[in-house]
Amino acid sequence: MKIHGRIVRPGAIVPGYVEVDGPAILSVGESAHAGDDIIVPGFVDLHCHGGGGHTFTQGVLEEAAQAAAFHLAHGTTTMLASLVSSPYELMRDATAAYRPLVENGTIAGIHFEGPYLSSVRCGAQNPDFLRDPSLDELAALIELSGQTIRMVTIAPELPGALDAIRFLAGNGVAAAIGHTDASYEQTLAGVAAGATVGTHVFNGMPPAHHREPGPVVALLDSPAIVCELVADGIHLHDGTLRFAAHATGPDRAALITDAMDAAGMPDGDYELGGQAVTVTGRVARLARNGSIAGSTLTMDAAFRQAVGAGLDLVTASAMASTTPARVLGLSDQVGALEAGLRADLVVLSPDLTVKQVLRSGSWV
Structure with missing residues (x-):
């Protein structure tokens, strides 16, 4: 053919x-x-919580399979199932439940966005579930996972975070820096410990300042880091998206959806990590404080947004497919x-x- x-x-x-x-x-x-x-x-999405009315965040196999099918119809042929900050028991149960989906190729693995995140920069993460990194939890999850766990987001300033990043890197799991209030120096310490990804850069971290560059500049400027970018025109202004892509180059930028179950669904009331979310005009926000709560994005829409922001097709394709595939160690396959x-x-x-x-x- x-x-x-x-x-x-x-x-x-x-x-x-x-x-x-x-x-x-x-x-x-x-x-x-x-x-x-x-x-x-085919698009490769490193960071997605659900879509089509279905979620990855509850550890239910049938829900996860439906969410993956929704995004596949929009061109995402490889994806991680992202959970939000959760009790250990949910992380454990989801790891076990999703193994068959990894083994049959429905998803490429699991991404835990939390719970080892900054309470100051938790965004739409549930503050009730935030905690300091635990090597015991991570070791137990990795042993259970059978290589199902592919990425974990950690705030590098937390007690024990650098040891956790080293542990993840040593076990073939991508350590991502995000939802962090770290200084520039603390962020670079996380990079030195083995972090390789910046979780939705600019979002969930302090803005850059010329006297305190913080995580944004540290991540954009670190050769070892691939920066996730949510190209929906909401999380990032198109000018910021274009600037970030030019700062990193396409080999260090990955388009992601950060989508929740409301992607592809009507405006209305939804849920994320045990918190009420309201979607209005395709923008998802926590009902309690208005924080952006993921997105309603699909990868084809992210690709169009990136091209509309001024990136050429080759650059956008690298950011949507080639670079994220490399993050997952799948460049020899997809x-x-x-x-x-x-x-x-x-x-x-x-x-x-x-x-x-x-x-x-x-x-x-």
Whole structure:
């Protein structure tokens, strides 16, 4: 099977085709009759709490499977299931419940956004569940997970945080810095300990100041860090998104949705981590204090937002697929349109709306 269009590859857009043989890409070639469709690698979302009225945050397998299916229809062929700050028992039960979804490829793993976060910068995280990092908890979860846990967000200024980051890095789990009130120096200490991701940079952290650059500048400027960016025009102004992408380069920026179950659903009342959320005009906010509570974003919409903000297709594709795949250690499987990789791709119309999604060589 050959899929024709303008093929977005690392560093170039090539009029041609992607030839698929079973679940893998057989070849990518040039053609004079490619047509106007734009072909990009399947999107890779590092940070998503749910969508389509279904959530990842409660540890229910059927809910998680439905949330993943919703985002797959929007082009996300690889994703992490993100939980919010929770009691240990929920973290444990979700780890066990989601193992089958990882083993069958529905999700690529679990991301724990918390509970080891700053109470000052907790945002929409439930303050009742916040606590200092626990090596005992992390060790027990990793032992249970069978490599299901792929990322944990930690505030590096907390007692025991640097040891936790070292422990995660030593066990093949990406340590992310986020929901933090850390200074510039404390953030760099977290990077030195082995952190490799900045959780939704700019959000859940103090703003940069020229005399106290804080986490924002430390993360944007650290070569080891991939910075997550929520490209919905709400979490980040388009100018900030463009600035951040230029500051890091596409190899260190990852588009994420940070979506909650309200993605793809009507405005109304929802729930996140045991807290009431109201969605109005696609903006999700905590009912109790108005804090932004995740997003209603999908990765195809994030891709369009990034291009609309002035990023070219090659850059946006790297941020939506190639770079996040590398964060997960999956560059040899997904994230680009290259021979030998899994046949995951999205066919976009010229206005960047999704026409078709291919995952493992099968049309969704």
